[in-house]
Amino acid sequence: MADGPTITTIAERAGVSIASVSRVLNGLPTRQDTVRKVMAAADELGYVRNAVARSLKSRRTHQVAFAMADVGNPAYLAMLRQIQPVLKSAGYRLVLHSTDAVVADEIDVLHSLGERYVDGLIMSPLRVTEQHLELLASARAPVVIIGSVPEGTPVDNVRADSRTGVKLAVDHLHRLGRRTIGMVNGPTDTVPGAVRGAAYREALEDLGLPYDEELVEIGDFYRAEGGRAVAALLRRRPDLDALMCANDLIALGALDVLRAAGRRVPDDVAVAGMDDTDLAAASWPSLTSVSLGSAERGKAAAELLLDRLRNGDREPRRVTVPPRLAVRASTTGEKPAPSRPPGAERGSP
Amino acid sequence: MADGPTITTIAERAGVSIASVSRVLNGLPTRQDTVRKVMAAADELGYVRNAVARSLKSRRTHQVAFAMADVGNPAYLAMLRQIQPVLKSAGYRLVLHSTDAVVADEIDVLHSLGERYVDGLIMSPLRVTEQHLELLASARAPVVIIGSVPEGTPVDNVRADSRTGVKLAVDHLHRLGRRTIGMVNGPTDTVPGAVRGAAYREALEDLGLPYDEELVEIGDFYRAEGGRAVAALLRRRPDLDALMCANDLIALGALDVLRAAGRRVPDDVAVAGMDDTDLAAASWPSLTSVSLGSAERGKAAAELLLDRLRNGDREPRRVTVPPRLAVRASTTGEKPAPSRPPGAERGSP
DNA sequence: GCGTACTCAGTAAACGTTTACAGACATCTT
DNA sequence: AAGATGTCTGTAAACGTTTACTGAGTACGC
Numbered sequence: 001m002a003d004g005p006t007i008t009t010i011a012e013r014a015g016v017s018i019a020s021v022s023r024v025l026n027g028l029p030t031r032q033d034t035v036r037k038v039m040a041a042a043d044e045l046g047y048v049r050n051a052v053a054r055s056l057k058s059r060r061t062h063q064v065a066f067a068m069a070d071v072g073n074p075a076y077l078a079m080l081r082q083i084q085p086v087l088k089s090a091g092y093r094l095v096l097h098s099t100d101a102v103v104a105d106e107i108d109v110l111h112s113l114g115e116r117y118v119d120g121l122i123m124s125p126l127r128v129t130e131q132h133l134e135l136l137a138s139a140r141a142p143v144v145i146i147g148s149v150p151e152g153t154p155v156d157n158v159r160a161d162s163r164t165g166v167k168l169a170v171d172h173l174h175r176l177g178r179r180t181i182g183m184v185n186g187p188t189d190t191v192p193g194a195v196r197g198a199a200y201r202e203a204l205e206d207l208g209l210p211y212d213e214e215l216v217e218i219g220d221f222y223r224a225e226g227g228r229a230v231a232a233l234l235r236r237r238p239d240l241d242a243l244m245c246a247n248d249l250i251a252l253g254a255l256d257v258l259r260a261a262g263r264r265v266p267d268d269v270a271v272a273g274m275d276d277t278d279l280a281a282a283s284w285p286s287l288t289s290v291s292l293g294s295a296e297r298g299k300a301a302a303e304l305l306l307d308r309l310r311n312g313d314r315e316p317r318r319v320t321v322p323p324r325l326a327v328r329a330s331t332t333g334e335k336p337a338p339s340r341p342p343g344a345e346r347g348s349p
Numbered sequence: 350m351a352d353g354p355t356i357t358t359i360a361e362r363a364g365v366s367i368a369s370v371s372r373v374l375n376g377l378p379t380r381q382d383t384v385r386k387v388m389a390a391a392d393e394l395g396y397v398r399n400a401v402a403r404s405l406k407s408r409r410t411h412q413v414a415f416a417m418a419d420v421g422n423p424a425y426l427a428m429l430r431q432i433q434p435v436l437k438s439a440g441y442r443l444v445l446h447s448t449d450a451v452v453a454d455e456i457d458v459l460h461s462l463g464e465r466y467v468d469g470l471i472m473s474p475l476r477v478t479e480q481h482l483e484l485l486a487s488a489r490a491p492v493v494i495i496g497s498v499p500e501g502t503p504v505d506n507v508r509a510d511s512r513t514g515v516k517l518a519v520d521h522l523h524r525l526g527r528r529t530i531g532m533v534n535g536p537t538d539t540v541p542g543a544v545r546g547a548a549y550r551e552a553l554e555d556l557g558l559p560y561d562e563e564l565v566e567i568g569d570f571y572r573a574e575g576g577r578a579v580a581a582l583l584r585r586r587p588d589l590d591a592l593m594c595a596n597d598l599i600a601l602g603a604l605d606v607l608r609a610a611g612r613r614v615p616d617d618v619a620v621a622g623m624d625d626t627d628l629a630a631a632s633w634p635s636l637t638s639v640s641l642g643s644a645e646r647g648k649a650a651a652e653l654l655l656d657r658l659r660n661g662d663r664e665p666r667r668v669t670v671p672p673r674l675a676v677r678a679s680t681t682g683e684k685p686a687p688s689r690p691p692g693a694e695r696g697s698p
Numbered sequence: 699g700c701g702t703a704c705t706c707a708g709t710a711a712a713c714g715t716t717t718a719c720a721g722a723c724a725t726c727t728t
Numbered sequence: 729a730a731g732a733t734g735t736c737t738g739t740a741a742a743c744g745t746t747t748a749c750t751g752a753g754t755a756c757g758c
Contacts, residue, residue, distance in 0.1 A: 004463055004489055006714055017738045022716060031736060048463025048489070052404045053714030056743050061401065063444070063466075071420070072430050081421050084447050093466070094445045095412070098433050114353055114397025117412075117442070140353055140397075252631060259633070282601060282628045284608070355744055366708045371746060380706060402744030405713050 005045040013041040025049065061119050064305060067097035067109045068124040074277035076124065079146065079298030083122060086302035092119070101126055110135040110143075120309055122146065122301045127191065142308045144301045156304040157318045160292040162192060162274070165323030166199035167206070169244055169272040169290050172325055174207050176332070178242035178270055181209070184229045184254060185246045186221040193218075196246045196274070215240065219250065226253030234261060241269055242331075248273040248280050251287050255330070270331040276324075285329035293321035354394040362390040374398065410468050413654060416446035416458045417473040423626035425473065428495065428647030432471060435651035441468070450475055459484040459492070469658055471495065471650045476540065491657045493650045497540075505653040506667045509641040511541060511623070514672030515548035516555070518593055518621040518639050521674055523556050525681070527591035527619055530558070533578045533603060534595045535570040542567075545595045545623070564589065568599065575599030576606045583610060590618055591680075597622040597629050600636050604679070619680040625673075634678035642670035 007021040014021065014037040023030050024038040041047075055061045064087050068076040080096075087094050095118055099105035106125050110132065113121060121139075124146035125132060136143060136155050144156040173181050183200045186193040201211045214236055219229030226249055233240065234257065245251035251273030255265060263269050265285055273280055276291035300319045308314065356370040363370065363386040372379050373387040390396075404410045413436050417425040429445075436443050444467055448454035455474050459481065462470060470488075473495035474481060485492060485504050493505040522530050532549045535542040550560045563586055568578030575598060582589065583606065594600035600622030604614060612618050614634055622629055625640035649668045657663065 004465070008714080018715085019717080019738060019740095020736090023737090026716080028717095029736080034737080046463070046487075048460065050714050051464035051466040052401060052410065053743090054716080055401045056405050056713090056745090057715045057717085059743075070430075071426065071433070077420065077426065080445075081419075081447075084420070084445065085449075088447070096429075096433065096443045096445045098430075098437070100434075111397065114395070115400035116353070117400040138395075255633070279627065279631045282631055284604070284633045357744080367745085368709080368747080369707060372707085375746080377747095378706080383707080399744055402713090403746080405715090405743090406745045406747085408713075 004050075005042075005047045006050065007047075009045060010038060010041045010047055013045065014038045059116075061117060062091055063093045063095050063118045064302075065095040065097055065109065065118045065121045066123075067099055067106065067121065069099055069101040069126055071096070071098055074279070075275055075292070075294040078294035079124065079301070082295045082298035083302040086299060086306070090306050092306075103127070103129060107131055107135065110139060113139055113141045113143075116140065120144070120305045122298075122305055142305060142312070144305045144308075146297050146301050154316055156301075156308060156316050158297045158301045158304065159318070159320050160294075160297060161320055161323055162195050162290075162292055163199040163202070165274065165290040165292055165325075166196050166244065167203040168323055168325045169274070169288070170200060170203035171207070172288070172327065172331065173242040173244065173270055173272060174209070176242075176266075176270060179209065180215070180237070180240045181242040181244055182215045182217070182233050182237065182240045183244045183246070184226055184233065184250050185216065185218050186250070188218060190221075192221075193246065200244055219253075221247050221249060223249045223253040223256070226250030227257045228253070230254045230257045231261075234258075234263075243269060243271045245271065245273045248275050248277045248287060248289055251289070251330070252279060252283055255283060255285070255287070266329070266331050266333050272331055276326045280326065280328065283330075285333070288328045288331040289326050291324045291326055293323060296321045353399075354391075354396045355399065356396075358394060359387060359390045359396055362394065363387045408465075410466060411440055412442045412444050412467045413651075414444040414446055414458065414467045414470045415472075416448055416455065416470065418448055418450040418475055420445070420447055423628070424624055424641070424643040427643035428473065428650070431644045431647035432651040435648060435655070439655050441655075452476070452478060456480055456484065459488060462488055462490045462492075465489065469493070469654045471647075471654055491654060491661070493654045493657075495646050495650050503665055505650075505657060505665050507646045507650045507653065508667070508669050509643075509646060510669055510672055511544050511639075511641055512548040512551070514623065514639040514641055514674075515545050515593065516552040517672055517674045518623070518637070519549060519552035520556070521637070521676065521680065522591040522593065522619055522621060523558070525591075525615075525619060528558065529564070529586070529589045530591040530593055531564045531566070531582050531586065531589045532593045532595070533575055533582065533599050534565065534567050535599070537567060541570075542595065549593055568602075570596050570598060572598045572602040572605070575602030577602070579603045579606045580610075583607075583612075592618060592620045594620065594622045597624050597626045597636060597638055600638070600679070601628060601632055604632060604634070604636070615678070615680050615682050621680055625675045629675065629677065632679075634682070637677045637680040638675050640673045640675055642672060645670045 007018045010021045011018045016034055020034055021038050024035050066083055071077055084094055097109050120142040122144045128149055133153060136153055146158045148159050149157050170181060185197050188194050188197050204211050217229040217233040219225040230253060243254050245254055251271055254271050258265055258269055265271055273287045273289040276289040280287040280289040304317060356367045360367045360370045365383055369383055370387050373384050415429060415432055420426055433443055446458050469491040471493045477498055482502060485502055495507045497508050498506050519530060534546050537543050537546050553560050566578040566582040568574040579602060592603050594603055600620055603620050607614055607618055614620055622636045622638040625638040629636035629638040653666060
């Protein structure tokens with residue numbers, strides 16, 4: 001772990017100036033003879049360029065940050081898994097920030113852009129506050145936001161469309177002949193809760209079905225709470241024949257409770273979830289779920305950022321990723337072809 | 350996005366030298382008057398210290414890299430989720446490398462330590478080759494390996510104990526009265542495959558049960574392949590009453606096939622998996638599984654690294670994390686208390 | 699009133715690169 | 729053969745910090 005060689009070391013060894021060494025290492029036109037001497041010296045010494053000094057001079061770190069609430073959340077994970085290879089193949093390293101759903105931490109990250117330890121940032125904030133907007137407007141590096149920002153915010157922006165997503169699922173249930181479609185939502189004071197609740201109502205109206213408050217139950221976005229909500233719903237409306245669940249965890253809770261109540265899925269009650277996580281494919285019956293395109297959003301965000309890093313002052317761009325319905329056994333009862341889930345590496349370390 | 354202020358800007362504004370600015374910013378003893386002037390100037394200008402210049406001078410980047418095959422793999426993800434907060438609270442940023450199971454990429458990462466863009470590295474290699482060992486011996490920054498390295502390798506090392514893990518599960522099945530315990534393994538030319546296969550045999554012998562090759566089937570570490578292997582096993586030995594699966598995906602495949610064959614789990618056949626991933630709790634019936642302590646290993650690795658960064662030349666240390674059996678319905682049939690899975694964040698971005 | 703000790707601030711050198719500039723030498727043109 | 733052109737190299741200045749060293753000014757003791 002001795003102090004590594006620098007271009008000065010090489011210059012001495014090769015009997016040339018540090019400028020020549022630098023030129024050779026950067027492939028600038030140099031006499032063959034010099035190239036050989038420098039290369040030889042560099043090889044012998046096991047020289048590796050110091051990235052920090054390089055960054056200081058070139059004002060490029062070749063690092064990009066990705067900030068989200070929690071890597072454990074499958075949606076963020078899906079983004080990460082797309083972002084990483086895109087950046088890597090463009091020669092950027094990835095700095096990961098977990099903000100733990102703490103707004104102050106997000107603000108910190110935005111602030112820290114001033115430290116210039118990254119060339120750009122991809123951020124998926126929980127909520128965009130006034131403070132976010134201020135910092136975004138004066139950010140010291142390009143930022144791409146995954147999520148919604150107000151019209152006119154000077155950053156690239158990638159968003160999902162959960163409204164259409166809910167509609168896809170409700171339409172699907174309707175097409176299967178279901179007419180008494182319940183909704184199990186998370187708290188409506190959250191952005192996804194509010195949007196999905198409203199979208200459910202709209203979807204019903206578009207289909208000419210009545211909106212019945214009795215068919216809606218609010219729990220939370222977790223399995224157990226979802227299950228409890230479904231139990232309540234089932235007590236109130238034993239006649240329901242389909243459930244639109246606001247995310248996959250709620251849907252798993254629904255499966256638990258329906259099974260305990262002796263209702264067959266999908267024969268008696270069809271169940272649709274949302275987010276299309278790994279769990280959807282793993283559960284039994286496997287879960288029909290709306291993908292909001294986390295992976296695509298991640299990819300789009302990375303590409304937007306790279307594009308901006310090349311071309312600093314183009315207009316901010318907005319990309320909306322369309323949702324997609326993954327149909328599985330919990331609505332159609334068909335046996336799904338078992339396939340290797342995306343996150344499944346061979347063996348286990 | 351204009352060029353940010355530097356200590357020179359501040360120095361001019363405050364009418365002091367850059368040395369004084371630096372001293373104030375670093376809290377070195379300074380006259381109150383000067384402190385005030387510098388602070389005021391810094392505030393007005395919205396100054397943020399340039400991390401790159403700082404690193405160059407101080408030879409510390411306050412970054413640490415974590416390199417593994419694929420974040421999508423739940424085991425690595427569990428490590429990451431522990432590593433991140435430990436580093437963060439110690440003031441380090443996390444640089445993430447996905448090596449995609451490509452050995453050359455791992456080597457690259459080790460090599461790139463010479464660039465000095467991080468202060469240390471946590472790596473969970475697939476296999477440790479000769480080249481790994483060479484590079485580890487001459488690494489330009491402290492490295493912690495999660496996995497096994499030969500005795501005497503000069504790095505800190507954290508390892509799991511899947512041998513004991515298999516024994517835990519087999520003993521558990523035996524205690525439940527099962528005597529015809531099959532094993533569904535992955536390829537035995539992988540390290541986990543080989544170790545788990547041997548451990549299964551040992552566990553049986555320890556219990557005084559005969560080792561019967563007919564009860565062992567080799568597939569691969571995925572759901573579909575696992576299912577196929579189980580189907581073959583079941584045809585050969587319809588009398589088996591328990592299955593030890595080399596990972597959770599195989600176990601899920603087993604559940605699929607057993608269900609299709611009309612065998613009840615656990616009444617007819619008890620099933621145990623390995624790795625205790627999120628999927629184990631989500632499946633139905635929920636899956637008894639051996640946790641190899643990925644989370645603990647991640648935490649231990651991060652702590653070892655931090656410790657070494659503080660104290661560069663202590664003896665290399667080795668930590669072994671004991672396995673733990675998570676008992677669920679697939680062996681005991683008890684209804685598990687539904688709980689919020691660890692990766693479940695509220696809402697979905 | 700003068701030497702000593704102390705506190706604080708400024709100058710300048712470093713960290714390891716990249717790069718503008720100028721100089722040395724070779725090659726070509728006429 | 730002399731000037732013009734071109735190719736390659738070295739010198740030195742940056743990038744934005746931190747910090748050793750020096751020196752100015754103040755306080756104190758005698």
